Amino acid sequence: MSEIVITGLGAVCRLGTGVDAFWNGVMAARTAEPDRVPDERAEVPLPLYYMVPGRSAVHAGGPASEFTVAAGEEAAADGRVGEVDPYRVAVLMGSSVGDARQTELARAGEAPAVTGGSPPFSMASALAARIGPCAGAVSLSNACSGSGYAIAMGAEMIEAGEADVVIAGGVEAYSRVTIAAFNRMGALGPERPRPFDKGRQGVVLGEGAGAVVLESAAHAAARGARAYARLAGSGWSCDAAHPTAPDPSGTQIKRAMRDALTQAGAGPEDVSFIVPHATGTTLNDSTEAAAMADAFGDRLAEIPLHNLKAIIGHLAGGAGVMGTILAALAFHHGEIPPNPPLREPDPECPVHLPTGITPLDGGVALVNSYAFGGNNISLALQGVAA
């Protein structure tokens, strides 16, 4: 297997546009109460969402594609993708509903009728249009695990020789259908999300996009590209149990973590940092905590976790890539950002959520993403020599 490294990062979320805004926000553990959606027609009990400040494309066409292009172009510039033969560059983007918002605006006469798909999934194509003729532009869903799968599939494309560089990630933009469906399924909370808190009340969705540039270590070295971290492995699994609820046994999420570590040539004793899926729903968090407790035993009380969704919300299709960016930056800077304090830790979730900055010196970081449809993925990241 080739060594795959991350050489570029791009992000858009409620903390602002750009990786610096993202990193500064998480380093400050800058939480906020959710926004009320700027959509008068969303007649739902909890019309709450974390919007991207200053550029929420609520009244424009294709907000998911716009966010994708913003994050993707930042990642491409950061990774100097422009110096790579575009024929050897591919794009993979995951999302839950793509540009569903565009269709809703079209129904209201505020945007042209959409073509190609309903919901439209042209995020990867939109970014590829900025690159030019290239090695592929694939838009996938896999719901809240979408960007994790996009990243893992991108690594496989490189391994298979289909591309030398892949810009992979995911995106979510506000859509009425998503907020309505989540309301109907009872998954949303009325206040900012508090994963692993005894009083957690549910998810708050968030807008945004993230992108990472992947390439082999040899390719990066040959062109003098800086590597933030190594994508050392991924583990894929599917609960095949329930359309929306996690399998309480946690069997398949444990398998995803195990396979990611095995592919990384590591074991549970090597894990130094985890970005859990941790959405803030009762069942999701307790299931994940139990699986991690089973996987790591007493060490779970010592492994620092980062509660990213407590800060930026749940970016659904973009969740995995935001966790990946966080882990890559943690290795790059040698420190894990602080967590917002819990009101009351849930004794059924015996996890370690340090509220101060934690040094990170080696080991393996796991980034977990789980989704409707039973889709699970764990990514294993490692630091790179300076």
Next chain:
Amino acid sequence: MTGLHDTTPRASAGTTAGPAVPTIAASARDLVVTAIGTTLPPAPGADGWFDQRAELGRGYKKLPAACQYLLSATRRALAAAGGGLESTPEERRAVAVGSNHGAARIHTEVDAATTGGEAHLISPAAAPYFSPNLIAGRLAIEHALKGFSLGVHTPGTGGLEAVHAGLRALRFGRADWLLAGAAEEPPPADDKALALDGTPEDGAVALVFEPASAVAARGGRSLGTVTARVFCLPPAAAAAEDGPEHARRLLAAALAGLDLPRLPADGVRLITDGSPVADALARACEGRAEPVTAGSGCLGPVRQVADALGAAEPRLIITAGRAGTVAVARVRPAPHIPLSPMDSPTEGS
């Protein structure tokens, strides 16, 4: 010893123990199609052709039609597959499905209910299917496909991309058995927010892929092989003066990835939507591609693959979407693919 240490040897269908983690497991030639299932209307645009209760039984009424079709097509494929699913451990079974409009109706209905003050009336059983990956996810539940589940939705090319991504994951050892295909249903005709390219598609095609060695070990039958590649020629680049040259070079690279030194003299089909992208591909094919009119979704190209598996000679299926995505599938029907392991190149990990 913790729960992350897997001490249980993995069974694998008819082969040595399967790899626990990705590694180059088999050449593309080692994965063969063992069954095809189709659930398609008797004629384009037919109404009332699918009786979900008769086809599937109770408990499926609230699912999107595309999901019902896929479940039905898969049952038909499994009935013809000769036992590969049952002999494969649940964690080594996988699914990859393409769809462009499988969630269209639920989106339209949820939006109408929400803007009409009736969000509380949305069926809890139907609501999850706003997420289009549930089409594959429901199939995973039905048949305990725990290896992985993928939903791919790129306009026009999502079906072939799903096949390609699923096969690639199998070659990296993530599973040993794959159900890949596409499913579509017509979007609501009264939803004025949608402007379809081409005729609405309706139905599903399901292809079962397994390692040739496993099929041979149980005395099973191969229908042939499918390999694929993708690339992207953005519309602006396609329409530029050098668009055809880009198309020619990208196509040549895709063909090389499919072990083809050049475009075959015959057996080439180009699924075209009449866009500048498709036109550039047509010119790159230098008149050797038989044009096939694209439908509005991503089912047509997979249907072409299924048809090609029943043909006498190999075929190359090229599909180009107006947003620039292109997928190329090389289909070699049996007996063009010997099942003998002696005919398969050996690759190291």
